[in-house]
Amino acid sequence: xxxxxxxxxxxxxxxxxxxxxxxxxxxxNTLAGMGVPVRAPYAHLRTASLTAVVEDAPTDxxxxxxxxxxxxxxxxxxxxxxxxxxxxxxxxxQATLGGTLxxxxxxxxxxxxxxxxxxxxxxxxxxxDGTIARAGGMVVKNVSGYDMSRLYVGAFGTLGIIAxxxxxxxxxxxxxRIFIAPLxxxxxxxxxxxxxxxxxxxxxxxxxxxxxxxxxxxxxxxxRLIVLLEGSAALLERSTRDLRSALGRAGVPETQILDTGxxxxxxxxxxxxxxxxxxxxVTYRISAHGQSLVDRVLAARLLADRFELRADTLADAMNDxxxxxxxxxxxxALGAKIAMFxxxxxxxxxxxxxxxxxxxxxxxxxxxxxxxDAFDRMRALKARFDPxxxxxxxxxxxxx
Amino acid sequence: MAAVSDFIAxxxxxxxxxxxxxxxxxxxxxxxGFRVRPAVVVLPETTEQVAACVRLARALGMPIVPRGxxxxxxxxxxxxxxxxxxxxxxxxxxxxxxxxxxxxRVQPGVINLNISRHLAAAGYYYAPDPSSQSVCSIGGNVAExxxxxHCLKYGFTVNHxxxxxxxxxxxxxxxxxxxxxxxxTLGYDLMGVFVGSEGLLGIVTExxxxxxRTPQATRTIFATFPTTDEAGAAVxxxxxxxxxxxxIEMMDQLAIEAIxxxxxxxxxxxxxxxxxxxxxxxxxxxxHTADAAIAALRAAGAIEIRSPRDDGERALMWKGxxxxxxxxxxxxxxxxxxxxxxxxKEIVAVLRDIARLASEAGLRVANVFHxxxxxxxxxxxxxxxxxxxxxxxxxxGGEILKTCIRYGGSITGEHGVGFDKAAYMGDLFxxxxxxxxxxxxxxxxxxxxxxxxxxxxxxxxxxxxPGIYHPHAAELxxxxxxx
Numbered sequence: 070x071x072x073x074x075x076x077x078x079x080x081x082x083x084x085x086x087x088x089x090x091x092x093x094x095x096x097x098n099t100l101a102g103m104g105v106p107v108r109a110p111y112a113h114l115r116t117a118s119l120t121a122v123v124e125d126a127p128t129d130x131x132x133x134x135x136x137x138x139x140x141x142x143x144x145x146x147x148x149x150x151x152x153x154x155x156x157x158x159x160x161x162x163q164a165t166l167g168g169t170l171x172x173x174x175x176x177x178x179x180x181x182x183x184x185x186x187x188x189x190x191x192x193x194x195x196x197x198d199g200t201i202a203r204a205g206g207m208v209v210k211n212v213s214g215y216d217m218s219r220l221y222v223g224a225f226g227t228l229g230i231i232a233x234x235x236x237x238x239x240x241x242x243x244x245x246r247i248f249i250a251p252l253x254x255x256x257x258x259x260x261x262x263x264x265x266x267x268x269x270x271x272x273x274x275x276x277x278x279x280x281x282x283x284x285x286x287x288x289x290x291x292x293r294l295i296v297l298l299e300g301s302a303a304l305l306e307r308s309t310r311d312l313r314s315a316l317g318r319a320g321v322p323e324t325q326i327l328d329t330g331x332x333x334x335x336x337x338x339x340x341x342x343x344x345x346x347x348x349x350x351v352t353y354r355i356s357a358h359g360q361s362l363v364d365r366v367l368a369a370r371l372l373a374d375r376f377e378l379r380a381d382t383l384a385d386a387m388n389d390x391x392x393x394x395x396x397x398x399x400x401x402a403l404g405a406k407i408a409m410f411x412x413x414x415x416x417x418x419x420x421x422x423x424x425x426x427x428x429x430x431x432x433x434x435x436x437x438x439x440x441x442d443a444f445d446r447m448r449a450l451k452a453r454f455d456p457x458x459x460x461x462x463x464x465x466x467x468x469x
Numbered sequence: 470m471a472a473v474s475d476f477i478a479x480x481x482x483x484x485x486x487x488x489x490x491x492x493x494x495x496x497x498x499x500x501x502g503f504r505v506r507p508a509v510v511v512l513p514e515t516t517e518q519v520a521a522c523v524r525l526a527r528a529l530g531m532p533i534v535p536r537g538x539x540x541x542x543x544x545x546x547x548x549x550x551x552x553x554x555x556x557x558x559x560x561x562x563x564x565x566x567x568x569x570x571x572x573x574r575v576q577p578g579v580i581n582l583n584i585s586r587h588l589a590a591a592g593y594y595y596a597p598d599p600s601s602q603s604v605c606s607i608g609g610n611v612a613e614x615x616x617x618x619h620c621l622k623y624g625f626t627v628n629h630x631x632x633x634x635x636x637x638x639x640x641x642x643x644x645x646x647x648x649x650x651x652x653x654t655l656g657y658d659l660m661g662v663f664v665g666s667e668g669l670l671g672i673v674t675e676x677x678x679x680x681x682r683t684p685q686a687t688r689t690i691f692a693t694f695p696t697t698d699e700a701g702a703a704v705x706x707x708x709x710x711x712x713x714x715x716x717i718e719m720m721d722q723l724a725i726e727a728i729x730x731x732x733x734x735x736x737x738x739x740x741x742x743x744x745x746x747x748x749x750x751x752x753x754x755x756x757h758t759a760d761a762a763i764a765a766l767r768a769a770g771a772i773e774i775r776s777p778r779d780d781g782e783r784a785l786m787w788k789g790x791x792x793x794x795x796x797x798x799x800x801x802x803x804x805x806x807x808x809x810x811x812x813x814k815e816i817v818a819v820l821r822d823i824a825r826l827a828s829e830a831g832l833r834v835a836n837v838f839h840x841x842x843x844x845x846x847x848x849x850x851x852x853x854x855x856x857x858x859x860x861x862x863x864x865x866g867g868e869i870l871k872t873c874i875r876y877g878g879s880i881t882g883e884h885g886v887g888f889d890k891a892a893y894m895g896d897l898f899x900x901x902x903x904x905x906x907x908x909x910x911x912x913x914x915x916x917x918x919x920x921x922x923x924x925x926x927x928x929x930x931x932x933x934x935p936g937i938y939h940p941h942a943a944e945l946x947x948x949x950x951x952x
Contacts, residue, residue, distance in 0.1 A: 128709035129814045151711060173658075186658065187628055194905075202905035203898065208810040210842040210882040212614045212665045213890075213897055214924065215906045216627065219661030228657070240711025268685060269751045300754065307753040422655070441656045442644040446637070449912040450657055466656050 073118040075135075075193060075201060075232045082230065083199025085112060086459045094226040094461055096168020097139060099160040102343055102352070102425035103172055104225055105432050108463035116167055116230070122146055123233055124207065131190065131207050133235040136167025152238040155182040159340045167231035173223025176339060177273040178297075180387040182239065185222070191235030192218035194228075197455035202229065209237050220450070226461040227469050228454040242272070242299035245331040246309065250316060250324040252276055252294040258363050259319035260294055261386045267315060269308040271387065273297040275338060276362075278370070279381030280394070283341035284334075294321065297335050341383055342392050343425040349403055350396035351411075351426035351434070355418045357389040368417060369393045376410045378403070392424070404430055411435055437466045472529050476511050476553070479521045484559060486510035495536065495554050499601075500544035500889050501805070502859065507534065507548035512559045516634055516642055516674035519555060523672065523918075524640030526553045532921050535668040537577065537609025540601045542806060543887030545613065545667045549921055555672060557608045563587055564675065571680050572631070577608020577673050581615075584678065593680045596623035599883065600791040611673050614665030616883035618716040618790065619747065621841035623681070625883070627664040632677035635663065635670075638914035647677055662909060667885050668920040670913040684749035687715070688759045689783045692771040696741035697721050697836065701816035703744060703769030704840040708813050712761050715747040717841035718790050721820075723800065724837035724848070731796035732789040740772060744840065745790050793837040794848065801833070801850035805862040808884035809873035813843040822872050823847050830865045832858075844882035845873070871896065886924045895926045907931075 072078040085092050093107035095115045116137035123133040127150035134143055140161040147153050157176020158169045175184055191205030194217070204217035221231050252260060257276065264274045277284060278292040294316075298308050309326075316324060327334055343352065357365045366384050373380035373395045383392040395410060397403040411434045414421055423436035441447070444467055451469045463469075477485045486492055487509050496504040508531065513519045526533050536546040536556045548554055560576035563584075567573065568591060573584060581602040584595040598617035599605055605615065610626045611633065623629075632646035646660025663670055694700040700719055707717065720728065721742050729736050736743060744766070748759045766774055777783040789796075797804040811819045820836060827834040827849070838846040847869055851862040870880045870893050880886070880893045894903060903925060910917070911931035922928065 126812065126814070128705065129812045130708060130711070131812070183624065183628065186661070187624060196905065200901050200905060203902050204905070206810075206877065206879050206897075208812055208843055208878050208882075210616060210620070210625065210810050210839070210844045211879040212881050212883055212885055213879045214886065214894060214903070215662050215909050216614070216665050217662070217906060217909070219627075219658045220909070222658060222661075224657055240713070269753070301757050303757055304751070304753050307751075420655075437655060443659050444656065446643060446645075446659060446912065447657045450909065453908040453912045 070112060071115045071118045075119070075195065078119065078230065078232055079195050079199040079201050081114065082195050082197065082459070086197050086199065086457055089457065090459070091462050092459055094171075094230055096137065096165035096171070097160065097163040099158070099164040100168060100172040100174065100343065100424070102345065102423065102427070102431075104464055105436055106464070107461050111462075114230075116165060119167075119232060126207065127152060130238045131209065131235065132238055133191070133207060133233060134166055135233050136165060136231040138166050140164045140166060140169060147238055148241060151241050153241045154185070154188050154236055154238055155179070156185050157339050159343045161336065166234055170222045170231055170234055171224060171226045175388075175390070177275070177385045177388060177390070181270055181272055186219060188237045189218045189222060189234055190237055192221055192231060193233035194221050195230045195232050197229070197457065197459040201232070205235060207235050225465045227451060227465045228460070230460065244300065244302055244305050245272075245335070246298045246305055247327040247331040247334050248294070248296040248298070248312060248324045249327065250294045250321050252292045252321065256320040260316055260321050261362065263315040263319050264294070264296060264312070265386050267308065267311055269304060269311060271296045271308070271312070272299040273335065274386040276366070276384040276386060277338075277382070278366075280341045280344070280383060283344045284337050295338060297331065338383070344394070345425050345427055346396050348400035348428045349398070350394050351403070351407055351428055351431060352392060352394040352424050353414065353421045354424045355391045355393070355421045357391055362386060362389050362391070365418070366391055369414070372414060372417065373410070376406045376413075378406060378410060394425070400428060403428055408433065440467050472531070473509055475525050476509055476522065479525065480511045480513045480518050484512040484514065486512070495539070495556065496548065498536070498539045498544060498546040499542045500547065500887065503544055503547055503888065505548040505550060507552050507554045510554040510556055512556045514559045516636065519672055519674050520636045520640045520642050522553065522555055523636050523638070527638070527640060527918055533919050535612065535672045535920065537606035537612065538580070538604055540605045541609060541613060541885060541887065542808065543881065543885040543889040545885050545887035545920070545923060547888045557606065557672070557674070560674065568593065572677055573680050574675060574677050575607055577606060577611070577676060579607050581605050581607055581610055584680070588680055589683070592683050594683050595629065595678055596620070596681055597626050597629055600794065602791075607676050607678070608673050611664050611676055612666065612668045613883065613885040616839065616842070616844065618718050618839060621717060621839065622713050622715040622749075627661060629679045630660070630664055630676050631679050632660055633663065633673045634675035636672045636674055638671065638916065638918050642674070665885075667887060667924050669910055669924060671919065686752040686755040687747055687749040688755050689777050689786060690746045690748065690759065690763065690766070690774060691736070691776070691786060692744045692746075692766045692774045693737060693740040694742045694744070694769070694771055697820045698817050699770040700742035700744055701820060701840070703766050703771065704816055705814050706769055707762055707765045708841065710761065710765060712758055712765065714758065714762055714841065715749045716745070716839070718745045719743070719836065719838055719840035720745070720790070720793065721836040723833060723835035724793055727796040727800045727835060728789040728793050730799035731792060732785060734785055734789045737773070745786060790837070797835060797848050797850065800835070801852070803851050803853040803859070804835075805849040805851065805859075805866050807845070807847045807849065807866040807869050808881050809845045809870050809878060810882040811843045811845060811873050811876045811878035813841070815876045815878075816840060816843065819845065819872060819876055823869055826865055826868050826872070830861055832862060832865060834865070839882070842882065843878070867893070888923055891922070891924055891926050894924065
C-alpha cells in the first residue's frame with residue numbers, strides 16, 4: 070500500500086484497523102535496524118508517495134512537508150534559499166522526513182544546533198482509526214494545547230503515522246571545514262578533552278577506530294580524530310587557530326584539512342552510524358554521558374575482543390555517543406556469539422540499543438536496553454491511541 | 470473538617486490554609502477578573518507529601534489545582550469550586566548542580582532567576598527568561614512551557630527542562646525524560662508532552678534542567694523607527710536573512726512612553742517604535758552577527774541605532790523591557806494583556822489590524838513583544854471604573870486572537886490556554902485534533918482530577934469511567950460542619 074494523499078492514507082489505515090489487519094509502516098528503510106521488526110503478519114504501508122512540500126516560507130524560516138519526502142530532496146529545496154534543518158541522519162538520499170522523526174534520530178551536531186525534534190513546530194498525524202490529527206502550526210512559538218508533535222517523534226509510528234511535519238529551518242552555515250588527524254593512544258584523552266572544551270564549539274568531533282570502508286581517510290591502525298567546524302569565514306579562521314594550537318598541545322601530529330568536500334565527508338561519517346556488513350554485523354549505540362568516553366570505548370572494544378569479534382567504533386565527543394559495530398567472518402560465526410556478547414555488553418551498558426544489523430538473531434537481542442521508569446504510562450498512551458495494536462505492533466520498546 | 474485534618478496530617482498545620490484572608494491569595498493567579506475560593510490549600514515540602522495529598526484528594530473526590538508562584542496570565546492556576554490547591558512554593562531547594570554534565574536538579578518552587586544567580590559565579594546560566602523571571606517558579610514554567618525574550622535563539626522551557634519527577638493522578642511518583650546525566654531517554658517523549666500541559670497531566674516535583682555557559686560576549690542594540698511598519702519590516706528582514714540574535718523585542722510608542730515613565734531609560738518619546746536586541750555568543754561571531762543585524766536595521770529605515778554605554782545601562786534597558794507590563798500602570802488605570810503568535814513575516818499587517826480594532830473600540834493598545842518569535846503581547850488599556858470598558862477590552866482581546874488565527878498564527882505563545890483561552894481552542898483546532906489531545910490526558914488522568922475546566926473548550930470525560938465527582942461548594946461547607 071502506497072497512499073498518495075493524507076486522506077488516502079487515512080482511509081487505508083482506518084480500513085486495516087477495522088478489519089484487524091496490522092500495519093508495518095515503511096519510510097526510507099534506513100533506520101529499520103533500530104528496534105524490533107513488526108510482529109508478522111502485517112500489511113506493508115509505504116509513505117513513498119507522500120512527498121509534497123506543503124508550504125515553504127523561506128522568509129519566515131519554516132517549511133511544511135509530507136512524511137515521505139527524502140531528507141536529500143528537502144535539503145535541496147531548503148538550500149536553494151540558504152537554509153537547512155540539521156537532521157544528520159544516515160543515507161539522506163533514501164531516509165524520509167517522517168521516518169527520521171519517527172525513529173527519533175539523534176545526530177552528531179545536535180549539541181550545537183539542537184535535535185530534529187526541536188525543529189518540529191507542527192504535524193499532521195494519521196492515527197490508527199484513521200483520524201487525521203493536526204497539532205501545532207506554522208509559527209515558531211506556540212503553547213496552544215499539548216505539544217502532540219513531540220509524541221510522534223521517536224514513537225516509531227506506534228502512536229500515529231507522521232503524514233506531515235512542519236519544521237523550523239535555520240541558516241545554512243556558510244562554510245564547513247574538516248580536520249583529520251591521527252590519534253595515537255598517548256594523545257587521545259588530552260586531545261578529546263581539549264576539543265570539547267574549545268570556546269568555539271566544533272560542529273562535530275569524532276574519535277574513529279575502524280569503519281575504514283565507510284569513512285575515507287588515512288588512519289593507520291591507531292584511530293583518527295575527525296573534527297567538523299562550521300560558521301562564517303571569520304569564525305572558521307579563529308576556530309581553526311584555536312583547534313590547531315589545542316591539538317598541538319595535546320601532542321597530536323600534523324592535521325589534514327578538508328574544505329572542499331567537507332560536508333560530503335561528514336555525510337559519510339553519519340552514514341557509518343548504521344553501516345552493516347550484511348548479516349555479519351550488529352551495531353550498538355550507547356550514550357557515555359557523565360562517564361569517560363575513552364574508557365567506555367576501550368571497555369567495549371575489549372569486550373568485543375574477548376568474544377573474538379571485530380569492533381569498529383565511532384565516538385562522538387561532543388555528545389558523548391558511542392557507535393560500536395561488532396562483526397565476524399560470517400553470519401554463523403556471529404550467530405554463535407552475539408547473544409552472549411549482548412548479555413555481557415548490557416551488563417556494562419544497560420542503556421545500549423541496537424541501531425543496525427540484519428542478523429536473524431537481532432530480534433532476540435536486548436535491542437532497546439532497559440525500560441524507562443515511566444513505561445506503564447507509555448503503554449497507557451499506546452492503549453489510548455491504538456487499542457487494536459494496528460500500527461507497527463511490537464516495533465517499539467517493551468513490545469509496544 | 471475531616472478533609473482538612475487529613476491534609477494537615479500530611480503537610481502539617483503550618484502548610485495547610487483554610488482561613489479567609491490567607492485563602493484569598495489563592496483565589497486567583499495573574500489573570501485578572503476571575504476569583505474562585507478553593508476548599509483548602511496545601512503547601513507540601515516533599516515529593517512524598519505531594520503524592521499523599523493527591524491520593525487523599527482522589528479518595529475525597531476533590532479536584533486538584535496545582536500552583537507555582539501564581540504569576541500565570543491565563544488562569545491556569547485558577548481554582549475550581551471545592552478543589553484543593555497544591556502549591557509548590559515551599560519546595561524551593563536546589564538539589565544538585567552537575568557542571569560537567571551541564572545539568573541542575575531543582576524543586577519546582579525554585580524561582581527561575583535564582584537558577585541563573587546560583588550559577589553565575591561558575592559561568593553558567595539557565596536560558597528561558599520570562600519577563601516574570603524574578604518571581605515565577607520553574608515548576609510553573611514547566612507547566613506553561615514558558616518562553617521569554619531570549620528564547621528566540623535558545624528555545625523554550627521544553628528545550629531546557631529535560632527530565633522531571635512527577636506525581637500522577639493515582640498519586641504515584643514517576644520519573645519522565647532524562648534523570649541522570651544522559652541526554653535522552655528511550656520511549657515516548659513524555660517530558661516533551663508534559664512540558665506545557667498546564668497542570669493537566671500531573672504535578673512536577675523535581676525538574677532536571679540543562680544549563681548553558683554564559684556567552685563570551687553580548688552586544689545589545691537599541692534602534693528606533695518612525696512607525697511599527699519599519700520596525701516590523703526590520704524584524705522580518707533580519708529573520709529572513711538567517712541572522713539569529715539572542716532576542717529581538719519590539720515596543721511601540723505607547724509602550725516606550727510607559728517604560729520611560731516607569732524607569733530611568735532615556736529612550737526618545739517621539740518615535741513610533743523601537744527594537745531592543747541582544748546578540749551573543751563567541752566574540753568573533755557576535756561582531757559578525759551584530760554588523761549584519763545593524764545593516765538590516767539601517768536598510769529598514771531606523772532613525773537611530775545605539776548600544777548601551779556599559780553593563781549598567783544594558784541592565785536598565787532590559788529591566789525596562791521586562792517591566793513593561795507593570796509600567797502600563799503609568800499610562801492607564803487598567804490593562805488586559807493578550808498573547809498571540811503570528812508568522813514573523815506578518816508583523817506589520819497584524820499590528821495594523823490591531824490598531825484598527827483598538828480604534829474601532831475607542832481603546833488604546835500598547836504593543837511590547839517578542840518580535841523575533843512573532844509572539845505578540847498587545848496590552849489593551851482601559852479604565853475599569855467606566856462601566857463596560859473591561860468587557861470591551863476583553864472583546865478586543867478576543868478579536869486580536871481571531872486575527873492571529875486568520876494570519877496562520879496561534880492563540881498563545883507562552884502564557885498558556887488555561888481558563889482564559891479554552892473557548893478559543895475550537896477556533897484553532899478541529900474536534901478531531903482536540904479529541905487526540907484528550908487521548909493523552911486520559912492516559913495520564915482518566916478521571917480528570919487535575920485542573921478541570923482548563924485548556925479544553927468543553928468538559929470531557931475519558932469514556933471508560935464516569936468522571937470524578939466535583940462537590941458543590943455548599944456541600945463542602947456541610948462537610949466542614951461535620952468535622
